[in-house]
Amino acid sequence: MRLTRSFLPTLKETPAEAQIASHRLMLRAGLVRQTSAGIYAWLPLGLRVLRNIEQIVREEQDAAGAQEMLMPTLQSAELWEKSGRYEDYGKEMLRIVDRHDRRMLYGPTNEEMITDLLQGSIKSYRELPQILYHIQWKFRDEVRPRFGVMRGREFLMKDAYSFDLDYASAVVSYRKMMLAYMRTFQRIDLKAIPMVADTGPIGGDLSHEFIVLASTGESQVFYDGDFENIDWVNSEFDYEKSGDLDAFYNQMTSMYAATEEKHDLTAWSTVPKERKREGRGIEVGHIFYFGTRYSKAMGMSVAGPDGAQIIPEMGSYGIGVSRLVGAVIEAKHDEAGIIWPDAIAPYRASILNLKQGDATCDTICEDLYAKLGGNAIYDDRTDRAGVKFNDADLIGLPWQIIVGPRGAANGMVELKRRATGERAEVSLDSVLAKIN
């Protein structure tokens, strides 16, 4: 992407409404613009990050055996009346009336819909278990939206739903999702810790929320630092081996982790001092087992081997995809701007032409840009070097290739790593080798 032809509106000054780092930086780096309270337009650069995160979530869901589908944003009120939540959900639910006076709503979640869908098509115990998910926009009419995309009203969420024949099988699905979550967050370079949670308006009795430490978090959290040292992505756990899932789950639950409400001082005191982690936490994911609550309400049952009807045991599993963009920035930024993890960065590198119009600099930059394919932002503006350095730091791509007349004369450029600030004079070939 050439900056002179791109819509990447960076801001030197911070808009007055942005209170926290991630919100401030998302506006300044041209990732999003607010269009109404708690509702954001994703600009080209922000969308690329959102898509990258979405893709990691998708790959890990698929790896765990979940199947992707896509349900609508608009739902019929009737569906929710069956479960009783049409009344219970209250003002958080955005209710809409269509031209025929039919009561609709903009979905805040999809338990009713998915259950109703499967109810019509799954009739035998042989067709279970199933785990289905979709990545779709949701709307919750928060009384007080704030913190940019971290607590917007409209948000992109991955929600998965499991259907099993019995409790033991439902627990297996639950553990698969938990493992998928640990892998997902690690790939996004976040330390998200599962904590036993209250089940909230969805109901149920087995529930964990995944929390990332950040000063703007909504609640105080406590956990064992050992969580941070486990490599889930390269671990040996196999989703299809129940022994592996048991071992995984035992490992998870053997380490201390709790939100304020569930904090147990006695158990906390057994954690060695150097491993204690404490601070505010942002919830980035939540998993629930809630038994037959929705299957029963929506009239879903399957024939068992003996002909008797079985009401499936369900669970649901959410990840706040758009919220993660904010959460990552909260965790990865400095005074100058964002520091994107490699896995979700919108591009790999910025190419800074420090002297646009200088034949050597231009040639080198064009050459690098062509060879990096669609993986770089080329700052081909005629602005001064300082402007380019500041914008590059703000946007926060992992690498900066600095092309100035000094080095260019010798065929050398400077390569800077955004995260560490390290710079080195290198040849063109080695730049490409390093970045591609």
Place this chain on the structure above:
RNA sequence: CGGAGCGUAGCGCAGUCUGGUAGCGCAUCAGUCUGGGGGACUGAGGGUCGUGGGUUCGAAUCCCGCCGCUCCGACCA
């Protein structure tokens, strides 16, 4: 939902108390000089002062209604 505040150029703000027909910085456009961490100079463009009504010779300014946005608290993926 309780409490508070703000709406003036793309962004950040002054002007409102004490009414006289809109200003500053940054950004934008043209040009010149510059050229390794938001450069300098010259010139230019851009505003129904959120909106509707009222008071007044005259309203960004005073009064009333409405809308939008934000902050604190309760709530919350």
